[in-house]
Amino acid sequence: MAQAEPTQDRQQDLSREISARRDDLVVLTQDLIRIPTLNPPGEFYRDICEYLGSRLKKSGFDVKLLRAVGTPGDSERHPRWNVIARREGGRPGPCVHFNSHVDVVETGAGWSFDPFGGTVSDGRIYGRGACDMKGGLAASIIAAEAFAALWPDYPGAIEISGTADEETGGYGGVAWLAEQGYFSPERVQHVIIPEPLNKDRICLGHRGVMWAQIRTHGRIAHGSMPFLGDCAVRHMGAVISEMETSLFPTLAARRTAMPVVPDGARQSTMNINSLHGGQAEPGAGFTGYPSACVPDEARMVIDRRYLIEEQADEVREEIVALLERVKADRPGFRYDFEELWQVSPTMTSADAPVVKAVERGIRAALACEPVHVVSPGTYDQKHIDRIGRLKDCIAYGPGILDLAHQPDEYVGIEDMIDSAKVMAFALDDLLHGRG
Numbered sequence: 001m002a003q004a005e006p007t008q009d010r011q012q013d014l015s016r017e018i019s020a021r022r023d024d025l026v027v028l029t030q031d032l033i034r035i036p037t038l039n040p041p042g043e044f045y046r047d048i049c050e051y052l053g054s055r056l057k058k059s060g061f062d063v064k065l066l067r068a069v070g071t072p073g074d075s076e077r078h079p080r081w082n083v084i085a086r087r088e089g090g091r092p093g094p095c096v097h098f099n100s101h102v103d104v105v106e107t108g109a110g111w112s113f114d115p116f117g118g119t120v121s122d123g124r125i126y127g128r129g130a131c132d133m134k135g136g137l138a139a140s141i142i143a144a145e146a147f148a149a150l151w152p153d154y155p156g157a158i159e160i161s162g163t164a165d166e167e168t169g170g171y172g173g174v175a176w177l178a179e180q181g182y183f184s185p186e187r188v189q190h191v192i193i194p195e196p197l198n199k200d201r202i203c204l205g206h207r208g209v210m211w212a213q214i215r216t217h218g219r220i221a222h223g224s225m226p227f228l229g230d231c232a233v234r235h236m237g238a239v240i241s242e243m244e245t246s247l248f249p250t251l252a253a254r255r256t257a258m259p260v261v262p263d264g265a266r267q268s269t270m271n272i273n274s275l276h277g278g279q280a281e282p283g284a285g286f287t288g289y290p291s292a293c294v295p296d297e298a299r300m301v302i303d304r305r306y307l308i309e310e311q312a313d314e315v316r317e318e319i320v321a322l323l324e325r326v327k328a329d330r331p332g333f334r335y336d337f338e339e340l341w342q343v344s345p346t347m348t349s350a351d352a353p354v355v356k357a358v359e360r361g362i363r364a365a366l367a368c369e370p371v372h373v374v375s376p377g378t379y380d381q382k383h384i385d386r387i388g389r390l391k392d393c394i395a396y397g398p399g400i401l402d403l404a405h406q407p408d409e410y411v412g413i414e415d416m417i418d419s420a421k422v423m424a425f426a427l428d429d430l431l432h433g434r435g
């Protein structure tokens, strides 16, 4: 028990230091929201990186602005800028990295606040990106600054990054930085991604994804004599019918040990993302009639989300086997299957040091039991895991996940303070090897 007292004292000091920075936290969050980093197309990345860089420079960080030249979407008009700031302590030790994406999705309709105004109302800050995830970014900066102000000679190093393009796959952001070695385990040992998962929850990882395209082929003919052609849409109808009778029930029965939230995603799922057959949709303003033709091609895009218990090969083979069953039954059925994009599921061990440290932080700062969750969709952890080969990574941050991408998105100021404390407590533990 000799260790307990000093830790408690340190946590009280950190709590006080963070609470004293409340106004700074609010202004920082507002400033970030007011830079409208919409993606697509990827606006104002350089501006937000410069803003973050100059702030962190003042707090003793070495700052690098890095453009992911040539990555998807990168252009002179919309360059993919990222910022990485690193503050060395006074002696050797591990590096703890806080990674936040700076991009936000389109605003959409239905707002009662200016989406880029950063309005404060009733203890909340409103705006696109408030919860996903500029509030989390601001909370992690305050946590790191408060910690470094109290104990500037800490062991190891603290890193904070603001990265591009998470909302469109992260290829000009974390994926590119990981390829450059910024997330190699020799350089960084622990990563916290302050995505909005609620302040008492630790997100261990995410389900996998496979996007694929299925095409069925037919033969064009005059629509008045369809028997002279072969309708690709009817062939696709047979595919959907087989999915309804065999695939969807099978997927729904496949439950996972991953603690995915919400519960409906705690199984394999598949979305039919789009379906098209026959003539192209007429352009806006066209007032004529269609011509009479039998469709010679139909195209479907599927979005299959899979579990840690499943392998990518099995997921692929399951769809191909379904198509082969339809083919065996159906004269003239021809298809092709093309995988478009695939990401494996990832889940950090519940015993990993970063999980344990954040658990203790939640207990100490919030006096409640932490909950482990897994995200139904992917986020940048995939790149840190697969490209960086860095396994000690979680998502933890303030904000309510359901508000992400919605109108009147907000983050609670008290939630940001609480999660900043949790992050600072975890930082203190990890830097001192109390993983």
Ligand SMILES: [Zn+2]
Pocket (backbone or CB within 6 Å): 101, 132, 133, 166, 195, 196
């Ligand atoms: Zn996000």
